[in-house]
Structure formats: C-alpha cells, structure tokens
Amino acid sequence: MSYQTLKVRYQDPVCFIQFYRPEANNTINDLLVEECLQALTQYEQQATIIVLEGLPEVFCFGADFKGMQQSDNGHTANRQGPEPLYDLWYKLATGPFITVAHVRGKANAGGIGFVAACDIVLAEEAAVFSLSELLFGLLPACVMPFLIRRIGFQKAQYLTLMTKPVSVQQAHSWGLVDAYEANSDSLLRTHLLRLRYLSKTGVVRYKKYMTRLADLAAAKPLALAANVEVFSDTDNLQRIARYVQTGLFPWES
Template sequence: MDSMNYDTIKVRFQSPVCFIQFFRPQANNTINDLLVEECLSVLSQYEDTATIIVLEGLPEVFCFGADFEATINNNGKVKGPEPLYDLWLKLAQGPFISIAYVRGKANAGGIGFVAACDIVIADETAQFSLSELLFGLLPACVMPFLVRRIGFQKAQYLTLMTRPVPVHQAHAWGLVDAYDATGDTLLRTHLLRLRYLSKQGIVRYKHLMRSLYDLSQSKSLAIEANKEVFSDTENLQRIERYVKTGLFPWEH
C-alpha cells in the first residue's frame, strides 16, 4: 500500500527505521477499524526490512482509545477486538524493535499500543489513563500487555482509578522507559544506538521473548471479555450519551 493512500496514519521509512504516526486529528487520534487495518498493512510491508518500528501520535494526544462515534454510528457492529489484539501482538512479538514515542494523552486503547511496544519514550507532557470502567467497559485486550509490562497490581490500580497519571509516575511504574522535556532528542539518541543491532539478532531475541511470555495465550479470554461488555445495552447507551452530549454517566 502506497503511503499516499493512508487515511488514518502517516508513514515514512528511513532505513532501517519505519515511522508510523497516528493521524486522526479530527477524532482525537482514536482507533477505528481502518487505523488498525492500515497499521497491520504497514507492519506486514516493512517487517522484513525494518529493524525498528516507531509509533508516534500528535503533540497533544498520542492515542485516545476506541472511536466511540464509529461504534455508535455502526450500532456497535465494528470488526471487533481481534484485529487490534493481533496488531498489538505484532508489535510485541514481531521481528523488529517496536518503540512508542508518547506526547500528550494516551488513554484506553492508546495504553495498549504503549504496553505492546518493546521500548516507550515520552516527553514531559505525556499522561496515561484507562477510562473504560467509567462506561462499564473493561480494558480487556489491554490487560495482558499491561500486566506483562508493569505487573498485576499497578495495572489494576490504573484500571480502577480511571484517572490520568503523569509521566514521572508512569516512569516509576515501568510503563515509560525514558522521558525528557525534549522527547525528540531522546528518541534520536535511542535510534542512534539501536541502529547497531543486526536484524538477525533482533529476530532471535524476539523469538526468545515470545517463548518466555506468549501473549497469544491470553487472546481468546481477552476478546470474549471485550465482546461481552460491548454487547451490553446499558454500556452502549452510556457511550451514545457521551458521544452526543459529552457527559459522563454520572453527570446530568
């Protein structure tokens, strides 16, 4: 697929690095079916030639989770969580180093992208949240990746509190590996070092890590939990009300 045809992302390839930028400014960089499809297409296209994949968003928002408007406009009938889980699996286990470069807000499914990546770099504006339970939903597909990264209890706390945590807290928890006021400079220094690694060495390393912690084993459980909450009529009503009015379920 030619980069000129992408509708939800911007892609550039500077060997050996493939940069994928989420680009849905009109929708707060939320996730829809097309974004998942286009990201999977890019990874399939470059996984054999790129040694590093960099995910980035916009300066104000990395990724804000599911596109609720798309869910409501399609009467809740979207492709479902499986392609998104497969995308995160590819980032976590694919034959490349995956880097999330986070500026601004990362929420809900945005945390899934962060937790799936091998390395997470951020600037001081970054903040991280899981808002799903506010609507009666669950971060079901996010949790296997998040628990792997920061542990059960910290993932549970982030889920239950539903409020954003700043970058210094995310760094202390291990969700962020490195952050600075000037994230661009920090990203460049990491890429300069990572370029020394051979493709074959990365492939072998990722194969080992997949054997040690195979996220595919949690896939069916996570997908079933996700489908359950998105088939709940009350949850869909909460989402629809939020889309139409901007009000959270407890607001009048």
C-alpha cells in the first residue's frame, strides 16, 4: 500500500511503522490514524512484532492544531472524533503482536498515547516526554487509560498537571520507558533479536490473557465523552487558534 503519513516496511516477522509528517512536526491528523489502523490490519496476521518510530527530532507531537484550524475554521477539532484514535491505541495494546515504541526526540500529548499503548518502550538518551493539554484547557482524556495502566494513577496525574517535559531518565524511573541508550538504534536491534524467538501463537495467547487483566474497553466511553467536551469548548478553541496564529501560549501576551 501507499501511505501519505507513514513509512511502512515489513521484515519478517517485524513490521516497522514510521510516523512521517516532517512538515507538521509529526502531529496526529485523521489520515495518520486511518493509515496506522490500515497498516496494523494488513500485517496483524503475519507480524509478530510491530515497531513504531518517528523522526530523529520528534517521535509524535500530539494533535495537529494547525490542521484543525484549517478544518471548518477551527469549529471541528477532529472530523472523525476521538474514537478512531482510541481504537488505534487499543489495537496496539491488545492486538496479536508485540508492540515496541522506539522514541527519539519529543513525545508530547497524543504522542504519549502511542508510547503508553505499546508493550515495550525504548528511547534514546535525548528523548523527552510531556502532556501539554491542560495549558490549552484540554485534557489527555484518551491518553489517560493507557498511561495509568502503564505508570499508575499518581505519576500520570503529575505528568498531566505539571505539563512540562520530563527527561528519559525520569520517564524510565516511572516505568514509561523500559530501556534507553545514547544509540537507541542499537538498543532496538538487541531487543528485536530476542523478541524474534517468540512464536506468533505464543504472542497471541499472551496478549489475549493480558487484555483480560486490564480492561481498557471499559474506560473508552468516559474517555471519548471527556475528549468531546473539551474540544467543544469555544474558549479552548480560541486558545488553540491563537497558538496556531502567533505561537504564543495562553498565558503569554
């Protein structure tokens, strides 16, 4: 398949999916979500391992505010709504494959959702992690069920309330990152060499079992409702519009 927002390659038994929107700071739009779901569906039966990667400077920076402004003059935050993105993260968390996030550079907002949904998170030493939503009056509503599952309620709350980036060392101590090195490509290769020993049947059984232990499906309605609420608030939409137009945060004059 041909993709506009991704680079996808398959090297049995690994499918590499790279977010590739350099012109938009690797932000998330409807097409990226749709293409990610298509790629996962295409390879879910044959791939034992899915690797998510970004660009060297940015893994994924969250919602595409500029694209949102260009859509219906900012009155529609996301034409498809939040459900497809939640479904994408749910598929990463529960699908019949081992998911590995390889994080270089910045992971922010929805980028943290991709990280938290994956089974294993590897990062370079310069990687940073942040949730900036509350700066604009928004909530990381769909991120939180996956993030709480990974690092616990209070650490997820701290990351949300403080809004500032944390280092890879801090993220590792919290359990958001499993391992990091200066040369994360080498780290990824080492992990893939080991993960290749796992059979597809064993991985499928394991993921089914783990899905039953953490019920992400139950959190979905609450997460979607909270997302719709904050993206329907006209004050929040004005803050986003001002940021897109001027680059200024809400408290800056």
